[in-house]
Amino acid sequence: DTGVSQxxxxxxxxxxxxxxxxCDPISEHNRLYWxxxxxxxxxxxxxxFQNEAQLEKSRLxxxxxxxxxxxxxxxxxxxxxxxxxxxxxxxCASRPGQASGGELxxxxxxRLTVL
Amino acid sequence: xxKTTQPNSMESNxxxxxxxxxxxxxxSGTDYIHWYRQLPSQGPEYVIHGLTSNVNNRMAxxxxxxxxxxxxxxxxxxxxxxxxxxxxxxxxxIQGAQKLVFGQGTRLTINP
Numbered sequence: 001d002t003g004v005s006q007x008x009x010x011x012x013x014x015x016x017x018x019x020x021x022x023c024d025p026i027s028e029h030n031r032l033y034w035x036x037x038x039x040x041x042x043x044x045x046x047x048x049f050q051n052e053a054q055l056e057k058s059r060l061x062x063x064x065x066x067x068x069x070x071x072x073x074x075x076x077x078x079x080x081x082x083x084x085x086x087x088x089x090x091x092c093a094s095r096p097g098q099a100s101g102g103e104l105x106x107x108x109x110x111r112l113t114v115l
Numbered sequence: 116x117x118k119t120t121q122p123n124s125m126e127s128n129x130x131x132x133x134x135x136x137x138x139x140x141x142x143s144g145t146d147y148i149h150w151y152r153q154l155p156s157q158g159p160e161y162v163i164h165g166l167t168s169n170v171n172n173r174m175a176x177x178x179x180x181x182x183x184x185x186x187x188x189x190x191x192x193x194x195x196x197x198x199x200x201x202x203x204x205x206x207x208x209i210q211g212a213q214k215l216v217f218g219q220g221t222r223l224t225i226n227p
Contacts, residue, residue, distance in 0.1 A: 042218075044217070104159075
């Protein structure tokens, strides 16, 4: 399966610890998105990359959150000094650049639980 | 971002058609209408999208009102696997992120 891959699928951590999630998009998809989803809500946009450039960030992305895509391929999302409110599913999606209006392909997500 | 309104939940029976409504009265001329669904414990998956004309694919049909202020996703013959949250999203065809802005969607229950 060559879909969007996310790792780890589940992460349990204690409040105050740092966590990092990785996303491997579909090969040759130059656009990559991170979303966060809490229980019972729709996914919320966090940030967007076109190749290695981070072009848009949501106000939801506080200073404790940082995302990178150093070589324009995989991406990481790091949360520093985690809080219980960070508990959520973190979803990654990708799409090819030339497909205006085209579909986003989502991974299965990384579920974070902060104790 | 233009908003959509969907019922919180709907229920249908297996092997029957399902019509999922969506209102988007503030839609602009360059907004595409996208539908995604999310099965339990999975990321969202694309279902269908359209601009003005009705669209059909192997998963569903999309019926768009003439004034484009509403649309309906049609599952022609529901199966248990179609139980999911269905999101109706307006996506602008402009330069930039073209990100999807999700609402709360409609939770569809399929009865055997």
